[in-house]
Amino acid sequence: MSEAVLYLDGVSVVFDGFRALNNLSLIVEAGELRAIIGPNGAGKTTMMDVITGKTRPTAGVVRFREHDLTKMDEATIANLGIGRKFQKPTMFDALTVFENLELALKAPRGPMACLRWTLSGEARRRIEAVMEEVGLSARAHDRAAILSHGQRQWLEIGMLLMQDPELLLVDEPVAGMTDQETEHTAALLVRIAGQRSVVVVEHDLEFVRALGSKVTVLCEGTMLSEGSIDHVQNDPRVIEVYLGR
Amino acid sequence: MSASLAAPAPGGFGRMSLRLVLIGALLLLALLPVLNRLPADSALHVSDFIVSVSGKWITYAILALAIDLAWGYAGILSLGHGAFFALGGYAIGMHLMRLIGPRGVYGHPTLPDFMVFLGYKELPWYWSGFDHFPFAILMAVAVPGLLAGIVGFLAFRSRITGVYLSIITQALTYALMLAFFRNDMGFGGNNGFTDFKELLGMPLNTPSARSTLFYASLLLLLGALWLCGWIARSKLGRVLVAIRDAESRVRFLGYDVTQHKLFVFVLSAMIAGLAGALYVPQVGIINPGEFSPGNSIEAVIWVAVGGRGTLVGALLGAFSVNALKTWLTTVAPDLWLFALGGLFVAVTLFLPRGLIGLFSKAAK
Numbered sequence: 226m227s228e229a230v231l232y233l234d235g236v237s238v239v240f241d242g243f244r245a246l247n248n249l250s251l252i253v254e255a256g257e258l259r260a261i262i263g264p265n266g267a268g269k270t271t272m273m274d275v276i277t278g279k280t281r282p283t284a285g286v287v288r289f290r291e292h293d294l295t296k297m298d299e300a301t302i303a304n305l306g307i308g309r310k311f312q313k314p315t316m317f318d319a320l321t322v323f324e325n326l327e328l329a330l331k332a333p334r335g336p337m338a339c340l341r342w343t344l345s346g347e348a349r350r351r352i353e354a355v356m357e358e359v360g361l362s363a364r365a366h367d368r369a370a371i372l373s374h375g376q377r378q379w380l381e382i383g384m385l386l387m388q389d390p391e392l393l394l395v396d397e398p399v400a401g402m403t404d405q406e407t408e409h410t411a412a413l414l415v416r417i418a419g420q421r422s423v424v425v426v427e428h429d430l431e432f433v434r435a436l437g438s439k440v441t442v443l444c445e446g447t448m449l450s451e452g453s454i455d456h457v458q459n460d461p462r463v464i465e466v467y468l469g470r
Numbered sequence: 471m472s473a474s475l476a477a478p479a480p481g482g483f484g485r486m487s488l489r490l491v492l493i494g495a496l497l498l499l500a501l502l503p504v505l506n507r508l509p510a511d512s513a514l515h516v517s518d519f520i521v522s523v524s525g526k527w528i529t530y531a532i533l534a535l536a537i538d539l540a541w542g543y544a545g546i547l548s549l550g551h552g553a554f555f556a557l558g559g560y561a562i563g564m565h566l567m568r569l570i571g572p573r574g575v576y577g578h579p580t581l582p583d584f585m586v587f588l589g590y591k592e593l594p595w596y597w598s599g600f601d602h603f604p605f606a607i608l609m610a611v612a613v614p615g616l617l618a619g620i621v622g623f624l625a626f627r628s629r630i631t632g633v634y635l636s637i638i639t640q641a642l643t644y645a646l647m648l649a650f651f652r653n654d655m656g657f658g659g660n661n662g663f664t665d666f667k668e669l670l671g672m673p674l675n676t677p678s679a680r681s682t683l684f685y686a687s688l689l690l691l692l693g694a695l696w697l698c699g700w701i702a703r704s705k706l707g708r709v710l711v712a713i714r715d716a717e718s719r720v721r722f723l724g725y726d727v728t729q730h731k732l733f734v735f736v737l738s739a740m741i742a743g744l745a746g747a748l749y750v751p752q753v754g755i756i757n758p759g760e761f762s763p764g765n766s767i768e769a770v771i772w773v774a775v776g777g778r779g780t781l782v783g784a785l786l787g788a789f790s791v792n793a794l795k796t797w798l799t800t801v802a803p804d805l806w807l808f809a810l811g812g813l814f815v816a817v818t819l820f821l822p823r824g825l826i827g828l829f830s831k832a833a834k
């Protein structure tokens with residue numbers, strides 16, 4: 226028996242009578258890499274909002290290991306070890322690449338701790354290693370505001386790595402990336418999974434195939450199909466609502 | 471905040487030249503009381519008026535610095551900082567009133583004139599302790615800090631930001647103004663406190679008292695500048711900038727935004743309170759007018775004019791706008807409010823980075 230890191234059961238989210246999530250259940254195990262696909266508006270991002278405390282579910286259970294996430298705020302959830310990359314890359318435009326990564330680096334988060342913080346050699350090496358990984362070493366001292374869309378994607382992935390979370394939620398990471406970068410991202414996520422659990426939302430099916438992971442198909446806020454990429458691509462219900470269009 | 475209003479990253483401009491100008495200006499300022507002692511016919515003589523006005527402006531500059539820390543870095547646009555400044559002023563004012571002793575018009579041994587006039591039999595309990603200078607200074611810091619802590623906690627915890635927070639702080643200073651206008655509050659009603667005699671054994675309104683208060687203000691300015699600069703350059707400063715530009719994103723990194731905002735807001739209110747405590751002995755009066763909402767707005771305009779999120783800009787703004795005000799209110803007093811409004815609009819439209827922005831343009 227493997228251990229569930231993320232456990233969603235019967236989760237519903239209703240916005241003004243509209244069901245963005247409808248009785249959704251999902252289990253992600255320790256070290257698992259999971260891809261989530263589904264048409265626009267299926268509720269993929271809303272699911273991440275529920276897990277990270279941005280949106281409160283109308284009904285259902287959301288647990289991270291033994292913790293009930295429905296009662297916690299965003300910062301508490303992040304500190305439990307859940308990191309997130311947003312669909313629209315968001316970072317701090319007035320700060321440099323290096324500073325963005327430094328803020329994300331796992332370290333005490335209180336005001337006094339931040340005031341007294343000095344960058345150790347160890348921390349600097351970690352930031353430099355991540356900049357190398359995401360190909361932004363040359364941009365270390367450029368403000369995030371002037372990065373291209375693809376570079377912003379990379380920077381936010383870098384920030385996620387700096388947080389060193391136990392569960393990574395990655396929303397559409399390869400939008401705006403070249404084919405080569407897409408391959409690099411897939412390899413990176415595969416490498417991270419194993420020690421970490423990773424949930425990736427993506428429309429790019431080539432990318433999902435490259436992940437070689439279990440795939441969950443969402444549609445209208447509920448799970449439609451689950452299995453290998455070949456299994457879901459041949460599932461008639463999936464073909465009808467999503468792939469066949 | 472809209473993109474055009476976004477302040478530059480701290481320290482992003484021609485740093486060296488700016489620092490030199492700043493040091494030069496502060497040295498020049500420090501010389502004023504010395505030049506004041508020169509014989510009146512000397513070419514370098516500086517009048518009493520200049521010294522006392524500059525001392526007052528220094529306290530304004532400290533207030534501007536406090537506002538810039540909260541607004542320019544953490545994005546907390548307080549339109550009630552004048553209240554913290556005034557509370558600090560009232561705290562030292564209470565001390566100054568106690569020091570008058572039997573020298574009041576009514577000659578009562580302990581009660582200030584207004585209390586005798588209003589028929590008080592004894593000092594209200596909340597006046598106790600104010601006969602000691604250290605206690606008064608402590609209150610000048612603690613009361614604004616506590617008030618900012620309560621208001622900030624309630625507002626930040628409920629995620630009240632932007633214009634709603636500004637309105638709450640404006641309401642706060644307005645409510646305090648109404649309260650302090652009341653005679654039964656025990657703070658002298660609409661006349662406030664005045665007719666101070668001495669402070670720390672030193673008779674006020676003498677050249678030596680003037681220069682002592684001047685240098686105390688300058689010292690506080692340097693201390694506040696150093697403290698704010700330390701915060702701005704630390705990781706905390708970068709967290710605050712991150713909160714200013716994308717508050718919710720900061721939460722997803724695990725930072726407790728409420729704690730961080732509360733920290734700067736309280737610190738900022740305390741600095742404003744101390745500034746007020748140095749202001750009152752220099753101007754010789756404190757009354758509820760200091761709580762008027764317009765004062766807080768004016769102080770925010772100093773910061774906007776100088777350039778927010780730079781600290782030095784706050785100083786520049788406080789001095790230049792007040793210089794303009796002093797000049798304009800002598801030549802055309804009716805025009806001042808229009809000029810202030812016009813200045814704010816002009817800066818917002820044409821100099822979104824304030825006067826400091828001109829500096830960085832020139833440096834390039």
Ligand SMILES: Nc1ncnc2c1ncn2[C@@H]1O[C@H](COP(=O)(O)OP(=O)(O)OP(=O)(O)O)[C@@H](O)[C@H]1O
Nearest residue numbers: 240244245263264265266267268269270271272312
């Ligand atoms: N805060 C909100 N208020 C109202 N409706 C919302 C809100 N957030 C999401 N929705 C709606 O919920 C539905 C699901 O949105 P969601 O963003 O989760 O879809 P998605 O699967 O991520 O789609 P995409 O592939 O386009 O990113 C959409 O119809 C969206 O309009």
Ligand SMILES: [Mg+2]
Nearest residue numbers: 269270271312
């Ligand atoms: Mg989405």
